[in-house]
Amino acid sequence: MPPTDTTPEKDAAPLRGSAPGIRFEKVIKRFGSNTVLRELDFTVAPGERVTLIGPSGSGKTTILRLLMTLEKPDGGLIFVGDDPLWHMDRGGKRVPANQKHLHEMRKRIGMVFQQFNLFPNMNVLRNLTEGPMRVLGVPRDEAVERAKGLLDLVGLADKIDAHPSQLSGGQQQRVAIARALAMEPQVLLLDEVTSALDPELVVGVQDLLRDIARQSDLTLLCVTHEMTFAKDISDRVLMFDQGQIVEEGPPERMFGEPSEQRTRDFLQAVL
Numbered sequence: 001m002p003p004t005d006t007t008p009e010k011d012a013a014p015l016r017g018s019a020p021g022i023r024f025e026k027v028i029k030r031f032g033s034n035t036v037l038r039e040l041d042f043t044v045a046p047g048e049r050v051t052l053i054g055p056s057g058s059g060k061t062t063i064l065r066l067l068m069t070l071e072k073p074d075g076g077l078i079f080v081g082d083d084p085l086w087h088m089d090r091g092g093k094r095v096p097a098n099q100k101h102l103h104e105m106r107k108r109i110g111m112v113f114q115q116f117n118l119f120p121n122m123n124v125l126r127n128l129t130e131g132p133m134r135v136l137g138v139p140r141d142e143a144v145e146r147a148k149g150l151l152d153l154v155g156l157a158d159k160i161d162a163h164p165s166q167l168s169g170g171q172q173q174r175v176a177i178a179r180a181l182a183m184e185p186q187v188l189l190l191d192e193v194t195s196a197l198d199p200e201l202v203v204g205v206q207d208l209l210r211d212i213a214r215q216s217d218l219t220l221l222c223v224t225h226e227m228t229f230a231k232d233i234s235d236r237v238l239m240f241d242q243g244q245i246v247e248e249g250p251p252e253r254m255f256g257e258p259s260e261q262r263t264r265d266f267l268q269a270v271l
């Protein structure tokens with residue numbers, strides 16, 4: 001009998017678990033002649049919390065937008081769990097996944113934006129129930145119950161009838177977080193979620209997200225310029241520059257003893 005190869009596959013383990021992981025394989029993204037991502041490879045394990053740091057314009061938001069299918073890659077593959085966001089035809093050319101597939105993939109992913117992006121003409125309750133009812137087909141009563149529970153979680157039960165314009169920035173961001181969670185995503189993307197907030201509101205929103213991240217098994221990918229928050233919320237930090245990962249590691253090492261000069265320069269400028 002031939003010997004059995006029992007060596008575990010290098011990439012098999014990170015993609016096991018209840019929440020799906022994320023995998024970028026040689027992803028290229030260009031805007032005109034500007035190549036923003038250059039054959040980018042990285043993996044986020046299921047349930048792992050990863051923060052991307054790096055200079056402005058280095059491509060961090062583009063990574064999140066690609067995952068949300070708001071942008072299309074020019075090369076490579078992006079997986080959420082075992083499924084690619086885009087299909088390749090037999091010649092290796094990227095073809096749009098059919099609408100049904102994209103719709104299914106989008107359901108797995110929630111995103112919280114810098115500018116909240118609440119529906120301005122809807123009250124808080126409807127902001128939280130619209131997506132679950134329309135996209136997921138959740139019955140109204142159930143969507144309302146879920147919304148109430150989430151408003152409790154984010155400390156805004158008394159604002160259920162308010163409109164976004166009646167809320168402070170911090171409250172609007174809490175509603176936006178609740179709205180993302182109302183879709184029961186398996187992957188949560190956070191894009192500079194506190195940079196539009198007044199300084200006194202930042203810590204409250206960060207504490208809320210840290211607690212949610214610790215209590216859930218969500219896979220989390222976060223972009224932030226707030227290094228204390230990055231330290232608090234992450235299992236792993238990726239330093240990103242010019243479309244590629246410069247260095248990665250646990251937050252204690254990345255912030256305590258970074259090994260790359262580019263990371264040291266960046267941290268010196270922001271800390």
Ligand code: ADP
Nearest residue numbers: 031034036054055056057058059060061062063
């Ligand atoms: P970061 O999040 O690290 O600040 P971004 O991903 O926002 O970086 O941007 C990376 C680069 O891509 C920048 O040079 C930016 O100008 C460019 N870019 C991003 N989105 C677009 C777009 N829609 N059209 C043209 N260029 C874009």
